[in-house]
Amino acid sequence: PQTPSAVKGVINLRGRVIPVVDMRLQFGFETAACTDRTCIVVLEISTPRETLSIGIVVDSVSEVVNIKGEDIADAPRFGTNVRTDFILGMAKLQGRVKILLDIDRVLGADELAQLENAA
Numbered sequence: 001p002q003t004p005s006a007v008k009g010v011i012n013l014r015g016r017v018i019p020v021v022d023m024r025l026q027f028g029f030e031t032a033a034c035t036d037r038t039c040i041v042v043l044e045i046s047t048p049r050e051t052l053s054i055g056i057v058v059d060s061v062s063e064v065v066n067i068k069g070e071d072i073a074d075a076p077r078f079g080t081n082v083r084t085d086f087i088l089g090m091a092k093l094q095g096r097v098k099i100l101l102d103i104d105r106v107l108g109a110d111e112l113a114q115l116e117n118a119a
Helices: 103-107 109-118
Strands: 007-013 016-022 039-046 051-058 087-093 096-101
Touching: 007 051, 039 103, 096 103
Parallel strands: 016 051
Antiparallel strands: 007 016, 039 051, 087 096
């Protein structure tokens, strides 16, 4: 109750209750059926009061990589019709480009406060 609509529920991870956010709903897409590739990625987000653990539901995870600061470039401008405020930057790795999300902006301060109070 009284949580953002993208919150799907909670999980118990090693005795800690962690809220879970569906990223499809967070970005305004339709929800998708869970498959064997659907994953919950657990993030640690620092708030002014504490470090908050949040699970995010994603369609799949293809790899985990370490990215150096010098490999991150600013996000390109897509014009006024495309929101890019939640993009942290673009990472160049092995000839490929990865879009990096700024999770603080994706979830927003109000939603983080609600999740912090719910956890």
